[in-house]
Amino acid sequence: MDEAPMTTEKKCDENCDACASAHQCSLPKALAQKAKIDVKHVILVLSGKGGVGKSTVSVNLAYALANHGRKVGLLDLDLHGPDIPKMLGLEGRRVVVYGQGMEPVRVTENLAAMSMAFILPDTTSPVIWRGPMKMSAIKQFLNQVNWGPLDYLVVDLPPGTGDEALTIAQYAPNVKGAVIVTTPQDVAVMDAVKAAKFVEKLKVPVLGIIENMSGMVCPHCGETIDVFSRGGGKKAAVDLGVPYLGAIPLDPEMVKAGDEGKPMILQHTGSLTSKAVDVVMENLVKQVESTGISPPGQGGM
Amino acid sequence: MDEAPMTTEKKCDENCDACASAHQCSLPKALAQKAKIDVKHVILVLSGKGGVGKSTVSVNLAYALANHGRKVGLLDLDLHGPDIPKMLGLEGRRVVVYGQGMEPVRVTENLAAMSMAFILPDTTSPVIWRGPMKMSAIKQFLNQVNWGPLDYLVVDLPPGTGDEALTIAQYAPNVKGAVIVTTPQDVAVMDAVKAAKFVEKLKVPVLGIIENMSGMVCPHCGETIDVFSRGGGKKAAVDLGVPYLGAIPLDPEMVKAGDEGKPMILQHTGSLTSKAVDVVMENLVKQVESTGISPPGQGGM
Numbered sequence: 001m002d003e004a005p006m007t008t009e010k011k012c013d014e015n016c017d018a019c020a021s022a023h024q025c026s027l028p029k030a031l032a033q034k035a036k037i038d039v040k041h042v043i044l045v046l047s048g049k050g051g052v053g054k055s056t057v058s059v060n061l062a063y064a065l066a067n068h069g070r071k072v073g074l075l076d077l078d079l080h081g082p083d084i085p086k087m088l089g090l091e092g093r094r095v096v097v098y099g100q101g102m103e104p105v106r107v108t109e110n111l112a113a114m115s116m117a118f119i120l121p122d123t124t125s126p127v128i129w130r131g132p133m134k135m136s137a138i139k140q141f142l143n144q145v146n147w148g149p150l151d152y153l154v155v156d157l158p159p160g161t162g163d164e165a166l167t168i169a170q171y172a173p174n175v176k177g178a179v180i181v182t183t184p185q186d187v188a189v190m191d192a193v194k195a196a197k198f199v200e201k202l203k204v205p206v207l208g209i210i211e212n213m214s215g216m217v218c219p220h221c222g223e224t225i226d227v228f229s230r231g232g233g234k235k236a237a238v239d240l241g242v243p244y245l246g247a248i249p250l251d252p253e254m255v256k257a258g259d260e261g262k263p264m265i266l267q268h269t270g271s272l273t274s275k276a277v278d279v280v281m282e283n284l285v286k287q288v289e290s291t292g293i294s295p296p297g298q299g300g301m
Numbered sequence: 302m303d304e305a306p307m308t309t310e311k312k313c314d315e316n317c318d319a320c321a322s323a324h325q326c327s328l329p330k331a332l333a334q335k336a337k338i339d340v341k342h343v344i345l346v347l348s349g350k351g352g353v354g355k356s357t358v359s360v361n362l363a364y365a366l367a368n369h370g371r372k373v374g375l376l377d378l379d380l381h382g383p384d385i386p387k388m389l390g391l392e393g394r395r396v397v398v399y400g401q402g403m404e405p406v407r408v409t410e411n412l413a414a415m416s417m418a419f420i421l422p423d424t425t426s427p428v429i430w431r432g433p434m435k436m437s438a439i440k441q442f443l444n445q446v447n448w449g450p451l452d453y454l455v456v457d458l459p460p461g462t463g464d465e466a467l468t469i470a471q472y473a474p475n476v477k478g479a480v481i482v483t484t485p486q487d488v489a490v491m492d493a494v495k496a497a498k499f500v501e502k503l504k505v506p507v508l509g510i511i512e513n514m515s516g517m518v519c520p521h522c523g524e525t526i527d528v529f530s531r532g533g534g535k536k537a538a539v540d541l542g543v544p545y546l547g548a549i550p551l552d553p554e555m556v557k558a559g560d561e562g563k564p565m566i567l568q569h570t571g572s573l574t575s576k577a578v579d580v581v582m583e584n585l586v587k588q589v590e591s592t593g594i595s596p597p598g599q600g601g602m
Contacts, residue, residue, distance in 0.1 A: 050351010
């Protein structure tokens, strides 16, 4: 069918086993076979609009969980713009490939990361892939990376509700829920609501909404500037009846932290932003752990 | 092939006619058949990273060209997060469908727009589509929309170098070039360079780079704040040897203009931002028209 009708969903009898299009379908059960990865909980970090801070949240959440003694994997699924390595200060690192497998890059004792950027020849090479190639790569990131036993796999997604988000939601085992990141302005919130509805359709719980770039304190005069407006994320959470995890201000220090590979959660600068990140991450860890996995010997909440 | 090897390009003999995978290939010539749309020049607006202002640039550029007396179509290809209608103040409008065709939404006498948002039942419905469905939709936006004869089709793309960007670059006729939008911080510039290399591989000229959210003037004290750093876009343009089209500051007024559907270029507030938008758009119009299409009777440069 060269030019399919423009409907958001195709009619089907939900008999995926007999359907030739199951591999490109959006039904939660379409991909019945799950990836072979030993992980207790998979957490998706997504947004509708791009540039709202998904990767920043993913990196800080992964560290927060690792700091609580959990074994954490951080999977960067922004295949076209894999920024996680730079934000972890691991630019230029490469994965070790052995036989059919790959060793992820170890960040700390409890934290390992995987990203397209660890595979590409250099930081300027574009990944020019259509959906099927992306699906194949995501399967390999789950099946052929030697993650070891994980408590959590935090998955940083590209914006939107296409191949990457669909594939991971359908193919990963034990998907615990999704964190939705938004900035407060209308156009971003509108897309965040779309992301929440997408997650709902895939039968994945929304762990909560984070409002990022929520106001900014002028470093010169100390007055507050509502650059991207304010309160949109909180309102969306209330409207959707999902947890609101808090707001993180826009802060040039946070942008710099990302560029320099030193996540805010490790900095403890005592600044408003640093405190806000700590509070939001603790809220998120509480949500994530609310149904409980047994606390590890070396720590816990 | 369920799990293809992770290489950025597949080996091929470039004989697309004999290749069963031509429809999912990234070679410029893979889609030899071009869309049936009467347009002199197609301009792609893209970025590596999301949230850098592609849609803002697309809307302002479309108005700028229309103000120069050109017949302009504005095509929103962010299928998952179609924000163009809201930014044009046309939220809630729907396309008229007749037989096999669709009427675009008229914005001014010289400007018509098309977006997924004009087709969806409401603003919260997510578009849960994999690549092949997106490819099909894009073909329909070119073939089955009654654009009429156009001087320019401005195409607003989602971030990244996947299905949407590949399809439009391969399938649209007369692709004149691509405008790359970036914010100045390292992680955004890194992805902008990837976008430029992508465009190069598709044999599309880079019309120039715009540095958006480049510094901000505090509305309280008037001091400049380098929220997302500064100069990264200009440096990337110099390094890549492509035109630098100028910088637009970060400005809450511009964010508000987007949310309220009143593009900055129409506002003439006399503010620094308003002037910067005018200058960048004039630079861009000059680049776009540099190989010359004959000036229309009702105006021109």
